Amino acid sequence: MLELIWLLPTFPLLGFLALVLTGGRLSKQIAGPIGAGSIGLSFAVAALVASEFLNSGLEHFTYEAWVWMSVGGFKPGFTFFLDGLSMVMMLIITGVGFLIHLYATGYMSDDPSFARFFSYMNLFVSAMLMLVLGDNLVLLYLGWEGVGLCSYLLIGFWYTNPANGYAARKAFVVTRVGDTSMAIGLFLLFAQLGTLNIQDMLHAAEMQWSVGSGLAVAASLLLLGGAVGKSAQLPLQTWLPDAMAGPTPISALIHAATMVTAGVYLIARTHPLFEMAPSVQLLVALIGLITLLLSGFTAMTQSDIKRILAYSTVSQIGYMFLGLGVGAWSAAIFHLMTHAFFKALLFLASGTVILSLHHEQNIFKMGGLRKALPVSFFSFLIGSLALTAFPYTSGYFSKDEILLGALELEGVGFWFWLGGVVGAFFTGIYTFRLFFIVFFGDSQAEHPPEKEVGGWHMNGPLILLMILALSGGFIHVPLDAVFNHGEVHGEHHVSGLVHGIMIAVPLLGIAVSYLFFRSKTFSVEKLMASAWAKNLHAFWFGGWGFDTLYNAVLVSPFLFLARVNRKDIIDSFNALIVSVSQAANALIVKSQTGSLRWYALTVAGGLVVMVSLGAIL
Amino acid sequence: METIPVEHGFILAGILFCLGLIGVLTRRNVVFVLMSLEIMLNASGLAFIVAAARWGHAEGQVMFLMILTLAAAEVAVGLGLIIQMFRRFQTVDINVLSDMKG
Numbered sequence: 001m002l003e004l005i006w007l008l009p010t011f012p013l014l015g016f017l018a019l020v021l022t023g024g025r026l027s028k029q030i031a032g033p034i035g036a037g038s039i040g041l042s043f044a045v046a047a048l049v050a051s052e053f054l055n056s057g058l059e060h061f062t063y064e065a066w067v068w069m070s071v072g073g074f075k076p077g078f079t080f081f082l083d084g085l086s087m088v089m090m091l092i093i094t095g096v097g098f099l100i101h102l103y104a105t106g107y108m109s110d111d112p113s114f115a116r117f118f119s120y121m122n123l124f125v126s127a128m129l130m131l132v133l134g135d136n137l138v139l140l141y142l143g144w145e146g147v148g149l150c151s152y153l154l155i156g157f158w159y160t161n162p163a164n165g166y167a168a169r170k171a172f173v174v175t176r177v178g179d180t181s182m183a184i185g186l187f188l189l190f191a192q193l194g195t196l197n198i199q200d201m202l203h204a205a206e207m208q209w210s211v212g213s214g215l216a217v218a219a220s221l222l223l224l225g226g227a228v229g230k231s232a233q234l235p236l237q238t239w240l241p242d243a244m245a246g247p248t249p250i251s252a253l254i255h256a257a258t259m260v261t262a263g264v265y266l267i268a269r270t271h272p273l274f275e276m277a278p279s280v281q282l283l284v285a286l287i288g289l290i291t292l293l294l295s296g297f298t299a300m301t302q303s304d305i306k307r308i309l310a311y312s313t314v315s316q317i318g319y320m321f322l323g324l325g326v327g328a329w330s331a332a333i334f335h336l337m338t339h340a341f342f343k344a345l346l347f348l349a350s351g352t353v354i355l356s357l358h359h360e361q362n363i364f365k366m367g368g369l370r371k372a373l374p375v376s377f378f379s380f381l382i383g384s385l386a387l388t389a390f391p392y393t394s395g396y397f398s399k400d401e402i403l404l405g406a407l408e409l410e411g412v413g414f415w416f417w418l419g420g421v422v423g424a425f426f427t428g429i430y431t432f433r434l435f436f437i438v439f440f441g442d443s444q445a446e447h448p449p450e451k452e453v454g455g456w457h458m459n460g461p462l463i464l465l466m467i468l469a470l471s472g473g474f475i476h477v478p479l480d481a482v483f484n485h486g487e488v489h490g491e492h493h494v495s496g497l498v499h500g501i502m503i504a505v506p507l508l509g510i511a512v513s514y515l516f517f518r519s520k521t522f523s524v525e526k527l528m529a530s531a532w533a534k535n536l537h538a539f540w541f542g543g544w545g546f547d548t549l550y551n552a553v554l555v556s557p558f559l560f561l562a563r564v565n566r567k568d569i570i571d572s573f574n575a576l577i578v579s580v581s582q583a584a585n586a587l588i589v590k591s592q593t594g595s596l597r598w599y600a601l602t603v604a605g606g607l608v609v610m611v612s613l614g615a616i617l
Numbered sequence: 618m619e620t621i622p623v624e625h626g627f628i629l630a631g632i633l634f635c636l637g638l639i640g641v642l643t644r645r646n647v648v649f650v651l652m653s654l655e656i657m658l659n660a661s662g663l664a665f666i667v668a669a670a671r672w673g674h675a676e677g678q679v680m681f682l683m684i685l686t687l688a689a690a691e692v693a694v695g696l697g698l699i700i701q702m703f704r705r706f707q708t709v710d711i712n713v714l715s716d717m718k719g
Contacts, residue, residue: 593718594715596711597650600641604642
């Protein structure tokens with residue numbers, strides 16, 4: 001039964017081919033079931049394989065479908081590797097992916113490019129499954145680039161608006177920076193260790209490299225570069241908020257639930273490498289902490305419903321990086337899973353809101369939607385509670401584990417914990433700011449909202465995700481074999497005070513949000529009265545000026561160089577060959593006068609030269 | 618009878634050849650070019666005759682007969698061409714014929 005694992009990426013790939021080869025001639029009644037059904041089949045197989053795997057008691061399982069290429073000793077194959085980590089990932093991808101596909105059949109039903117949408121989505125899921133199931137870094141990289149491509153295609157899905165095309169290019173180029181770093185990392189690993197099979201590579205690294213050695217640091221740094229690009233962490237986080245240009249199910253699937261967690265997966269998969277480079281691991285935690293704080297501040301100032309959620313995604317992935325950095329591997333993956341549940345829920349619910357308001361995304365033009373959109377209201381309530389780690393929702397368990405993991409780290413651990421708690425406070429504020437503004441108060445909408453859109457295929461996934469977001473914390477993630485070498489991780493022993501703080505802080509954030517945006521006890525206007533507050537707001541609104549900075553430091557010089565170097569300097573060497581032969585040609589053409597006497601003269605002259613040469617020699 | 622020294626014969630042939638060549642190169646009238654060519658041919662013929670007389674060989678004379686025939690044929694063809702040229706271009710100036718200019 002475990003051999004069926006090769007079917008996992010195959011179903012979505014077949015779905016993609018079916019939709020692409022028919023070129024959008026399929027009607028929506030056929031394209032929808034193909035698009036969503038292929039993922040459903042994948043999920044069924046994934047569930048089957050997962051239960052079989054758990055019952056078998058194996059630590060891991062490898063299935064080689066076929067050899068991809070064979071060059072000397074280098075022999076990467078389409079080989080699928082199943083262990084606790086990839087099992088969790090494949091279940092999230094196919095499970096949450098299926099719900100989102102189902103939702104999208106309703107959400108996209110009015111779109112003329114319905115089939116194109118599902119073909120991209122299927123290709124994405126297929127690539128993502130290859131990424132998490134690949135047993136070698138080459139297959140992983142194939143999936144890695146595949147999801148990057150699909151992300152580009154889907155952000156620019158509504159390509160008639162140039163702004164969407166710009167956002168798509170931005171996402172592609174920014175992640176490319178990380179991908180390049182990762183590719184160099186792969187070259188380094190192969191050159192040094194002679195294999196790209198992940199498990200062999202990790203063993204070889206442990207045998208050959210000492211802890212903290214230069215090669216280990218370099219390799220893990222390069223891989224980290226890839227991870228921060230894909231997972232939108234500092235300093236490559238700028239693409240994710242703009243990626244919201246795509247349709248909302250895309251945002252839910254790619255930019256919240258699955259693709260952006262690829263970086264987290266990569267680090268978790270190669271965690272022995274990071275353990276051998278403690279300085280880099282510390283850097284991972286630091287990146288996570290700074291990112292989660294920065295994007296928390298930014299999320300508080302945004303007015304676009306999807307951008308708020310996007311920044312909260314960046315912030316939550318920051319938590320995962322924090323968890324990875326402090327060595328709380330399972331906690332990070334656990335948070336990845338719960339985050340997939342509640343962030344997919346939030347995005348899909350926001351999709352319903354946006355659709356009911358005729359594609360209005362500004363939260364200040366919503367307001368009072370509680371009665372009109374009950375399903376979205378409850379979805380948002382539960383999603384927001386889980387996001388702010390309200391006790392006994394899914395986010396509470398996972399975020400707690402990360403923060404407790406941080407506390408266990410000696411030395412700087414306390415500061416990481418403190419930063420995470422501060423971040424949780426801001427999470428409470430921005431999440432419920434959104435919630436209160438959108439669903440309470442008076443309606444600010446230009447058009448009155450329609451009755452809640454969507455039938456069972458939109459509301460069904462929302463309800464299932466609500467259940468998962470509430471109860472996802474009780475799922476036991478079987479990761480001990482992967483991260484602790486079979487030892488069961490002990491319970492955290494911390495004082496009640498720490499627990500109390502971690503429960504109280506998000507609630508405090510919610511309370512602050514309530515006082516500002518619901519009861520209006522405090523006024524935002526008064527807070528915003530002074531000039532420096534306005535400037536600070538503008539600064540945070542622009543995402544801490546990263547876009548401006550990158551424009552000034554990277555984009556403008558590049559454009560300047562491109563303008564200056566319009567005639568490529570390197571090309572001029574090639575152009576030289578052309579101009580020299582043209583000049584020579586012009587010279588010889590001059591001798592072709594067409595005058596008979598001139599020819600006769602050259603013949604006579606040549607004769608004279610030959611004869612005198614003969615005479616001299 | 619005093620024989621003419623062989624050098625004189627060769628020098629005369631050389632001078633004639635050079636005069637002919639100069640005529641070919643400088644004359645613009647095609648008829649004169651043709652005549653200059655004849656002079657060059659006869660200069661080489663003279664050189665053959667002188668050499669044959671000097672060394673007592675018959676080949677030189679045979680060669681002169683061939684040159685004579687050749688010159689006759691050449692004049693026939695050349696004059697024909699010149700007549701064609703005059704008909705087409707209404708001129709015998711050789712500089713006009715430079716359509717092959719590169």
